[in-house]
Amino acid sequence: MNTFVLKATAPALLLLASLSISATAQTASPNHAGTRVSEQKAQKRADYLEKRIRELHAKLKITDKQSTQWDAYAKTMRDNADSTDQAFRDRGQKLPTLNADEAMKSYADLAQLHADNMKKLAASFHALYGVLSDEQKAIADKLFRHEQEEHHHRRHK
Numbered sequence: 001m002n003t004f005v006l007k008a009t010a011p012a013l014l015l016l017a018s019l020s021i022s023a024t025a026q027t028a029s030p031n032h033a034g035t036r037v038s039e040q041k042a043q044k045r046a047d048y049l050e051k052r053i054r055e056l057h058a059k060l061k062i063t064d065k066q067s068t069q070w071d072a073y074a075k076t077m078r079d080n081a082d083s084t085d086q087a088f089r090d091r092g093q094k095l096p097t098l099n100a101d102e103a104m105k106s107y108a109d110l111a112q113l114h115a116d117n118m119k120k121l122a123a124s125f126h127a128l129y130g131v132l133s134d135e136q137k138a139i140a141d142k143l144f145r146h147e148q149e150e151h152h153h154r155r156h157k
Contacts, residue, residue, distance in 0.1 A: 042085060049081050059143055060136055069128040076124040080117040087113050 053074045062070045091106050098106060132140060 038089075045081065045085065049077065053077060056143075060132070060140055062136075066128070066131050069124075069131050073121075073124040073128045076121050080121060083113065084117065 057070065057074075087110055091110065094106065095103065129137065129140065
């Protein structure tokens with residue numbers, strides 16, 4: 001896979017990682033207070049995603065001519081976040097009753113979902129990157145490289 005595409009997906013990786021962590025932390029609660037907290041967390045994640053999409057749109061200076069590819073990329077980000085959130089909620093509900101073998105398989109399923117989502121995101125980004133101007137590509141290259149370096153630095157502190 002193209003190195004740039006991997007770098008370009010760093011923001012999505014960060015987003016999915018943050019969604020995964022927060023979704024894992026929340027387990028299904030039978031009471032209404034727990035449900036309300038889960039809904040509030042889900043709304044916060046959705047708000048963060050929309051903010052991130054708006055920021056990327058502005059920083060990349062997406063034009064009207066690029067809106068089809070941009071919209072596909074943004075939709076992929078939203079769809080991936082939704083499927084990841086749902087998968088973690090489902091796992092959180094089942095986890096208390098899973099044996100070790102089932103828990104390991106469920107974790108592998110989450111990892112596969114993440115890989116599948118990243119392939120979808122990389123494909124939609126590739127289409128977007130193909131219609132960017134040289135100036136926009138330079139912005140994207142710098143933006144995504146910087147974010148990946150920050151992510152790497154945080155993980156290895």
